[in-house]
Amino acid sequence: MLILDVIAEKRIREARERGEFDDLPGAGAPLDLEDDALVPAELRAAYRVLKNSGFLPPELEIYSEIRDAEQLLQRVADDDERTRLVSRINFLLGRSAAGRRHGDLRIDQEYFERLAERLKPR
Numbered sequence: 001m002l003i004l005d006v007i008a009e010k011r012i013r014e015a016r017e018r019g020e021f022d023d024l025p026g027a028g029a030p031l032d033l034e035d036d037a038l039v040p041a042e043l044r045a046a047y048r049v050l051k052n053s054g055f056l057p058p059e060l061e062i063y064s065e066i067r068d069a070e071q072l073l074q075r076v077a078d079d080d081e082r083t084r085l086v087s088r089i090n091f092l093l094g095r096s097a098a099g100r101r102h103g104d105l106r107i108d109q110e111y112f113e114r115l116a117e118r119l120k121p122r
Contacts, residue, residue, distance in 0.1 A: 062096045073119060082119070089115075 036044050047057070056064060056069060066089055072083045 062092050066092045066096070068117070073115075086115075 021027070035049065039047050050057075069085050069089050070094070073082060073089070076082050076085060
């Protein structure tokens with residue numbers, strides 16, 4: 001994780017603990033998941049058709065692939081297959097918006113540690 005990410009997360013956590021987010025407008029109200037205000041007007045109709053057909057934009061499809069690979073990784077016992085899946089996750093993270101932003105194909109250390117902890121044999 002980049003140092004700026006760590007600082008931002010720390011400040012958000014401290015503000016939450018102080019209760020600064022408690023009385024925000026809309027607190028407790030459900031999110032409007034149909035809001036497409038950030039989608040350019042000329043793309044809204046096409047996006048809505050694709051969404052209603054069950055298709056995801058490419059940037060979200062990558063995260064779906066990552067989630068699927070993580071779930072498969074939890075069930076695989078073969079070390080070679082595990083290595084292949086971790087490489088696949090690493091590759092997909094690199095292709096995702098987060099990976100491009102950081103310009104790095106390596107898995108974030110905190111993410112890797114959480115993943116390794118979940119995959120320990122019980």
